[in-house]
Amino acid sequence: MNISAVDLNLLTVLDALIKERNVTRAARRVGLSQSATSSALGRLRVLFDDPLFVRTRDGMVPTKRTLAMSGRLEAMLDGVRALLAGSEFDPKSALLTWNVVTSDYTQMLLVPALVRELASSAPGVTVRVQPLVSDVAEHLNSGDADVVLAPFVRADSSLRVAPLFVDTMTGMVRRGHPLAKKKRPTVREYISYGHVLVSPQGRGPAMMDTVLAERGLSRRVAAIVPHFLIAPEVIANTDFVTTLPTRTAKRAAADGRFHLFPPPLPTPQLDLSLVWHVRSEDDPLHRWLRQALIELVRPLLAS
Numbered sequence: 001m002n003i004s005a006v007d008l009n010l011l012t013v014l015d016a017l018i019k020e021r022n023v024t025r026a027a028r029r030v031g032l033s034q035s036a037t038s039s040a041l042g043r044l045r046v047l048f049d050d051p052l053f054v055r056t057r058d059g060m061v062p063t064k065r066t067l068a069m070s071g072r073l074e075a076m077l078d079g080v081r082a083l084l085a086g087s088e089f090d091p092k093s094a095l096l097t098w099n100v101v102t103s104d105y106t107q108m109l110l111v112p113a114l115v116r117e118l119a120s121s122a123p124g125v126t127v128r129v130q131p132l133v134s135d136v137a138e139h140l141n142s143g144d145a146d147v148v149l150a151p152f153v154r155a156d157s158s159l160r161v162a163p164l165f166v167d168t169m170t171g172m173v174r175r176g177h178p179l180a181k182k183k184r185p186t187v188r189e190y191i192s193y194g195h196v197l198v199s200p201q202g203r204g205p206a207m208m209d210t211v212l213a214e215r216g217l218s219r220r221v222a223a224i225v226p227h228f229l230i231a232p233e234v235i236a237n238t239d240f241v242t243t244l245p246t247r248t249a250k251r252a253a254a255d256g257r258f259h260l261f262p263p264p265l266p267t268p269q270l271d272l273s274l275v276w277h278v279r280s281e282d283d284p285l286h287r288w289l290r291q292a293l294i295e296l297v298r299p300l301l302a303s
C-alpha cells in the first residue's frame with residue numbers, strides 16, 4: 001500500500017475510537033462532528049478491509065484485528081506527538097485524556113491530589129481512572145492504560161517501573177469483636193474466624209493465604225469483595241476479620257468503629273509502583289505526567 005495515498009488523520013480517529021468505544025465521545029476527543037467521525041470509521045473499514053468495531057447492546061466492541069494493532073497504533077501516534085512536541089512541550093496547552101489504571105486503595109490516596117494538580121498545571125488533561133481488573137501488562141499492551149499503579153511489578157523488556165511508596169498490612173475487626181481485646185492475636189485466634197478477602201478479580205489466594213500456606217495453615221474466606229473500601233463495611237456488623245493496607249485501614253478506623261492490630265505473622269510489604277509501557281518512555285507529555293504523579297507521592301513517603 002502506498003502510504004502517500006492514506007489520510008493519516010484517520011489513524012487518530014481510530015485511536016480515539018479504540019479508547020472511547022463510542023462514536024460521540026471519540027468525535028469529542030478528536031474535535032470532529034459525530035457525522036464526520038462516523039464517515040471516518042467507514043473509510044477506516046475500507047482501508048483495513050475489516051469491520052474494526054461491532055455494535056452490541058453494551059456499545060462498540062473492537063474486532064480481533066483492531067485489538068491486535070491497537071498497541072502499535074498508539075506507539076506510532078506517541079512517536080509522532082513526541083516528534084512534533086520537540087523542545088516546545090508545554091503542559092498547559094496539552095489536550096488529551098490520561099488513562100490511569102489502579103485499585104480503589106490507590107485511587108483514594110492519590111487521585112484527588114492528582115486531579116487537583118493537573119487542573120492547575122495541565123488544565124487540558126482529563127484523568128480517566130479505571131479499575132485494575134487484569135494483568136498489568138495486559139492493561140498496558142492493549143492501550144487501555146497509559147500508566148498502572150500496582151504492587152509487586154517488575155520491569156521487563158516492555159514495561160518500565162518506578163517505585164512510588166511502601167505500605168504494610170494491618171488486621172481489622174469491628175469494635176466489640178473478641179479479637180478487639182487483644183493487641184495482637186495469635187495465629188490460631190486469627191484463623192479461627194471467617195475472613196473477608198479483597199480481590200478485584202474475584203478470586204484468591206491473597207498475600208495472607210500465601211504466608212499461612214508456607215506454615216501449613218489456612219483460613220476460611222467467608223466473603224470476597226472487589227474493593228478495599230467495601231471490606232470494612234462488610235465486617236462492621238459481623239465477626240469476620242479482614243487484612244488491609246495500613247493506610248486504608250487507618251482511614252476506615254478513623255470513625256471509631258474498628259479495632260486494628262498487626263497481623264500475627266510477618267507479611268511482605270506492599271511495594272507500590274508506577275508502571276508504563278516502553279513505547280511511552282520518551283514521550284514528553286507522558287514523561288511530564290509521570291513526574292507530576294511521582295512528586296505528589298513524596299509526602300506519603302514520610303507518613
